[in-house]
Amino acid sequence: AQSVTQPDIHITVSEGASLELRCNYSYGATPYLFWYVQSPGQGLQLLLKYFSGDTLVQGIKGFEAEFKRSQSSFNLRKPSVHWSDAAEYFCAVGSGGYQKVTFGTGTKLQVIP
Amino acid sequence: GAGVSQSPSNKVTEKGKDVELRCDPISGHTALYWYRQRLGQGLEFLIYFQGNSAPDKSGLPSDRFSAERTGESVSTLTIQRTQQEDSAVYLCASSFVRTSGFNEQFFGPGTRLTVL
Numbered sequence: 001a002q003s004v005t006q007p008d009i010h011i012t013v014s015e016g017a018s019l020e021l022r023c024n025y026s027y028g029a030t031p032y033l034f035w036y037v038q039s040p041g042q043g044l045q046l047l048l049k050y051f052s053g054d055t056l057v058q059g060i061k062g063f064e065a066e067f068k069r070s071q072s073s074f075n076l077r078k079p080s081v082h083w084s085d086a087a088e089y090f091c092a093v094g095s096g097g098y099q100k101v102t103f104g105t106g107t108k109l110q111v112i113p
Numbered sequence: 114g115a116g117v118s119q120s121p122s123n124k125v126t127e128k129g130k131d132v133e134l135r136c137d138p139i140s141g142h143t144a145l146y147w148y149r150q151r152l153g154q155g156l157e158f159l160i161y162f163q164g165n166s167a168p169d170k171s172g173l174p175s176d177r178f179s180a181e182r183t184g185e186s187v188s189t190l191t192i193q194r195t196q197q198e199d200s201a202v203y204l205c206a207s208s209f210v211r212t213s214g215f216n217e218q219f220f221g222p223g224t225r226l227t228v229l
Contacts (some may be wrong), residue, residue, distance in 0.1 A: 004155075032215040043117070043204065043220040044156075051215055092154060094215050100169065101218060105155040111117075 002027040002093050004104035012110040013081050021076040021107050023091030032094035033074040034101070035065055039087045047089075050074060061085070086111045115139065119205050126195055134190040134224045140205030145188050146218060147180060148204040154205060162188060163210070168176035195228045202226070210225045 003026045013019055025031055032051055036044040048059025055067040065076045072092060091104040118137045126132050138145050147159040158172040162182045173179070177195075183187040192199055202225050206218035 006155075036220075043222040044206075045220075046217055049215075049217065092156075100158060100161065102158070103148075103156040104207070 001087075001098075002031070002095055002102045004093050004102055006091055006104035006107050008107045009105070010108045010110070012112060015083050015111050015113055016080050019076075019078045019081045019085070019109070021089050021091075021109070023074045023076065023104060024072050025074060025091070026072065027093050027095065029095075033065075034094065035059065035066060035076045036090045036092060036093040037061075037065070037072075037087045038090065044090065047076070047080075051072050059072045059102075081109075081111055081113045083113070085109060117205055117207050117219050118194075119179075119203075119221040119224050122222065122225045123222060123225045123227075125229065127229050128197060129194055131191065132195055132226060134192075134226070136188045136190070136205030136207075136221060138186065138188070138205070139209075139219055140186075142207035142209050142219070143185060144208045145182060145218065146206045146208075147190050148206065149174075150202045150204055150223070152201070155197050159190070159203075163188050168216070192226075197228045200226055200228045 005024045034049045035047040038044050047063050050057050050067045088106045088108045090106045092101050094101045120135045145162040147155040160170045160180050165182050171221050173195045182192045202223040204223045205221045208216040208218045
């Protein structure tokens with residue numbers, strides 16, 4: 001069965017600092033990988049996705065993520081965090097067939113001035 | 114264009130009562146998913162619809178939970194005899210199904226259910 005681990009429940013960074021959110025997945029085949037962001041009271045918004053090809057994927061809002069098969073990781077990065085990035089971030093893995101998506105437990109990002 | 118909508122946005126009910134949660138997917142999206150998000154936890158898959166059929170109901174936590182979809186559009190998630198542990202945000206997502214690749218799921222804003 002597929003699974004996703006986000007080891008950091010809560011992260012605090014200063015505005016302008018760089019950010020890396022960790023994600024490890026477990027899946028037998030080549031995974032479909034996603035990062036979603038959820039702002040308070042909002043639904044989930046897709047930041048970026050990896051299906052195949054270039055292992056470094058660019059997303060919206062200046063985010064990027066790198067797929068590392070050897071480490072079963074798909075970490076999310078941003079070079080300079082803005083206060084508006086404060087939200088909860090979810091990593092997810094999808095399987096083929098009817099395309100079930102399994103989500104991690106999320107990382108809550110706090111941005112301080 | 115309109116996104117996925119859910120109603121009500123908030124629902125407070127008493128233990129033992131039945132509730133119905135509604136999801137209106139994006140027009141033309143044949144796949145529809147329900148998830149549950151308990152406080153401080155990730156999303157928990159409940160059920161998947163392809164058209165009006167539900168090939169995977171494996172995530173429904175008990176027989177108190179049921180869902181239906183009609184007209185390949187609106188879906189209703191019903192929870193009977195609600196319990197306090199049912200308190201959560203219930204999220205709906207829809208996607209357009211292509212013949213290959215993976216299809217992005219578009220999420221609604223959720224329904225926050227509180228069982229007193």
